[in-house]
Amino acid sequence: MKKKQLFILIICVVLVAVIIGVVVLVRKPKTTQTVTATPIPGTIQIIVDGEVKDSLKLTDLDTMTKSKFILYTQSFEGVPIQDIVNKYLAEGTLNESSTITVVGVDGKTASVTWGALATADPGLFLMKTDVIYRLIGEAPGLYSQDAWIGEIVSIQIATNG
Numbered sequence: 001m002k003k004k005q006l007f008i009l010i011i012c013v014v015l016v017a018v019i020i021g022v023v024v025l026v027r028k029p030k031t032t033q034t035v036t037a038t039p040i041p042g043t044i045q046i047i048v049d050g051e052v053k054d055s056l057k058l059t060d061l062d063t064m065t066k067s068k069f070i071l072y073t074q075s076f077e078g079v080p081i082q083d084i085v086n087k088y089l090a091e092g093t094l095n096e097s098s099t100i101t102v103v104g105v106d107g108k109t110a111s112v113t114w115g116a117l118a119t120a121d122p123g124l125f126l127m128k129t130d131v132i133y134r135l136i137g138e139a140p141g142l143y144s145q146d147a148w149i150g151e152i153v154s155i156q157i158a159t160n161g
Contacts, residue, residue, distance in 0.1 A: 040055060040153075042057060042058050042059075043055040043056060043057050043058065044056045044058070044061075044133065044152050044153065044154060044155060045153065045154040045155070046084075046088050046154070046155055046157070047154055047155070047156040047157065048088070048089065048156075048157045048159065049157070049158060049159055049160070053088055054088060056084065056087075056155075058128075058133060061079055061084075061126060061128070061133060062128070064079045064083060064084070064087075065079070065083065066078060066079055067079075067080055067125065069123070069125065076125065076127055077127065078125030078126050078127035078128070079125060079126045079127075079133075080123055080124070080125055081100060081102070081117065081123070081124040081125065081126065081135070081155070082117055082118075082123070084126065084155060085100060085114075085155070085157060088157075089157065089159075093159055094114040094157070094159055095114065095115075095159075096113060096114060096115025096118075097113055097114070097115065097160075098113065098114040098115075098157065098158060098159050098160070099111055099112070099113055099114070099157070099158040100112055100113075100114060100117065100155065100156070100157055101155070101156040101157075101158070102124075102135045102149050102152055102154075102155055102156075103149070103152070103153055103154045103155075103156060104135075104149040104150050104151055104152055104153065105150070105151040105152075105153050106150065106151075108149055108150070109149070110124075110135060110149050112124065126152065133151075133152050134149060134150055134151070134152065135149040135152060
C-alpha cells in the first residue's frame with residue numbers, strides 16, 4: 001500500500017513540474033531583435049513584436065498631419081514618429097520602456113524608448129526628401145546627423161521594451 005501511495009506522489013510531483021515548465025516557457029518574454037525587412041518600394045513596413053503588422057505607403061504619409069520643428073536653427077516639416085506608431089497600436093499598448101527602432105535600407109538602425117520620445121525636444125520625424133522619407137530630429141542617443149536614418153524600410157516596435 002505504501003509503495004502505491006509513493007508512486008502516486010511521485011507521479012503528481014512530476015506532473016506539477018511539467019506544468020510549471022510549460023507555463024514558464026509560454027510566459028517567457030519575447031526578446032527584441034531587429035527583423036530584416038525586405039524593402040518594398042514605396043512602403044515602410046510596420047513590425048510589432050517581430051511580426052509584420054502592415055506596410056505604410058509613402059502616399060499615406062503624404063496625407064498625415066505634419067508638424068513644423070526647428071533643428072540646428074533650420075525649420076523642417078515632418079510627420080512625428082509618435083503619430084505613425086499610434087496609427088497602428090491601440091492607446092496604452094506601449095509603456096515607457098517600449099522600444100521603437102527605425103531601420104534604413106542600408107541596415108542602419110536608430111532606437112529610442114517610448115518614454116524618451118515623450119520628452120524629446122523636438123522629437124523624431126519622418127521627413128520627405130524627393131521620393132523617400134528620412135528619420136530626422138533629436139531624441140536621447142540620436143543627437144547628431146550621423147544617427148539619422150536615410151531611406152527607411154521599417155519601423156519596428158517592441159511593446160515590452
